[in-house]
Amino acid sequence: MQRNIKPVWERVDTHKTKFFKLSDRIWDKPELNYQEFYALNEYREALKSEGFNVMEGLADIPTAIMGEAGKGGPVIAILGEYDALPGLSQESGVAIQRPVVSGGSGHGCGHNMLGSASLLAAVALKDWVANAGLSARIRYYGCPAEEGGSGKSFMVRAGAFDDVDVAISWHPSALTGVWPAVSLACSEWEFTFQGRAAHAAAAPHLGRSALDAVELMSVGVNYLREHMPPSARVHYAVVDSGGIAPNVVQPRAVVRHIVRAQRLDEMWSLVERVNKIAEGAALMTETSVEVKQLSGEANLVGNSPLEEAMHANLLELGAPEFDSADEDFALQIQRTIPPEDIRRSIERLDLALNSGPLSQKIHSFDMRSGDGIGSTDVGTVSWVVPTVQCLVACYAVGTPGHSWQLVAQGKSPAAHKGIAFAAKAMAGLAADVITNQALLSAAKSALKQFRDVHPFKNPLNAETKAPLSMASIEGGRK
Structure with missing residues (x-):
């Protein structure tokens, strides 16, 4: 024709x-x-x-x-x-x-x-x-x-x-x-740390701070940056710091991390390392961590x-x-x-x-x-x-x-x-x-x-559900 x-x-x-x-x-x-x-x-x-x-x-x-x-x-x-x-x-x-x-x-x-x-x-x-x-x-x-x-x-x-x-x-x-x-492959994850509340002055030794875990995770990710591919990115936002009272050992805190890399396989490898850092932060603070994927995109x-x-x-x-x-x-x-x-x-x-x-x-x-x-x-x-x-x-x-x-x-x-x-x-x-x-x-x-x-692995885990109330996740990722 x-x-x-x-x-x-x-x-x-x-x-x-x-x-x-x-x-x-x-x-x-x-x-x-x-x-x-x-x-x-x-x-x-x-x-x-x-x-x-x-x-x-x-x-x-x-x-x-x-x-x-x-x-x-x-x-x-x-x-x-x-x-x-x-x-x-x-x-x-x-x-x-x-x-x-x-x-x-x-x-x-x-x-x-x-x-x-x-x-x-x-x-x-x-x-x-x-x-x-x-x-x-x-x-x-x-x-x-x-x-x-x-x-x-x-x-x-x-x-x-x-x-x-x-x-x-x-x-x-x-x-x-x-x-x-x-474009960069990327994946967004939410890490919810659970600890134990306590009076921060009278009995801090009885508390297990979820906020400490979030901060230690951030330190670990910052040290990871030296050992990532040059094009990779990890950035984060603390979405729940555990409250506004400094005299309480915060029993719960939530942080979101976006992991990006030039290739899909690099991204999944980096996600595994970030998850290990979260586990390490929980171990150091004697807290627990729940890991949930929110979204993901291939390059x-x-x-x-x-x-x-x-x-x-x-x-x-x-x-x-x-x-x-x-x-x-x-x-x-x-x-x-x-x-x-x-x-x-x-x-x-x-x-x-x-x-x-x-x-x-x-x-x-x-x-x-x-x-x-x-x-x-x-x-x-x-x-x-x-x-x-x-x-x-x-x-x-x-x-x-x-x-x-x-x-x-x-x-x-x-x-x-x-x-x-x-x-x-x-x-x-x-x-x-x-x-x-x-x-x-x-x-x-x-x-x-x-x-x-280049084998394909969907940037979403099989169990990840579309976050239909996601309007609170602000900013976009482009």
Whole structure:
């Protein structure tokens, strides 16, 4: 079949306005990990209205949803997200920090755009497949709790992607290009120490301090840092110090640790060492420790055939085109950011110093960033399905991730332009996969070659349950 990608892009243009509105509605109602019930309802209704068969409660997660259209042929999964972040409430379209709700949540990572553009791509692709009389199944996966909740890892473990041939996604960014397949595998654990209360002055010898155990564990982990791979990270938060009374030997204390490493096997090895440190701290203080995994994500696995095809689609599309009003607002945002942060971002993104506040170029698909590496649960999907993602410029260069500045730009005209561009890039690549068996075979072969020498162990233990009340685990982990 001769390649003609423009009809797919035209379908995006046909539907885009209603998905801009969907993105804005999700922005208006920011919801945290596993609490995305407003977003769930919006996506359910949108999927049904576009003729998708809908399945809810994937992996026993109430806010996970999947819509499918078409029959036969390859199964194309387009991944969407819609969770927000705590403490980032912010008015739209103003370059001054001004919360809508004091202490409220906000879309500081652009997931309102991410989920909407992905569904726009799925709808355009579904229409194109039907009109062309092709065999393919188009799926939209609504994935909750990316910000630290590892929703996709639970979905992978439950088999939600077992019959998928290719997975495609994107992320709002300050640049446009193929997402480098670089991320850290990570795992979050909660350590609850139980001791014995006592009067800290009259009878301290009768007490066994759980807080002492937490502090000794932190000391042990700090000594471990010298003996970890350079790219590995362990960071923590004390979530229950045992109370506010210093004259009581604290009988209970809780600490959470996130363990990250460049590779999945390195992460599991490091988790074992951190757990041994917890056991040692309990032994030293004559306390007990309960260890519970909260979440986990694998590192991203690259797929060269899909990356090359995505890059070709981006080049054919050109770059997002922003007007003077877009640039004026981006400049206002940049004035709220320290100049050295903007310079560092320009250097990291390989932009010219005078390139302007909004990036309007396509970055090379083989770009690899050596710093600023975080984690994403898309990584777990990429171990079981050939996966590719692109980044699309939607906001000012230098905008910090997880910031009020990013929230302020989430409903802007530039954001809408990024949504349409991302949808075209994803739908175009999916069309290539559907019509080019050689590309699909090459993508599957690339993943198989990787898996033949890299055994997969899901970053979640078999007994780990999705923390559906996880909204209290703040901050996200990217």
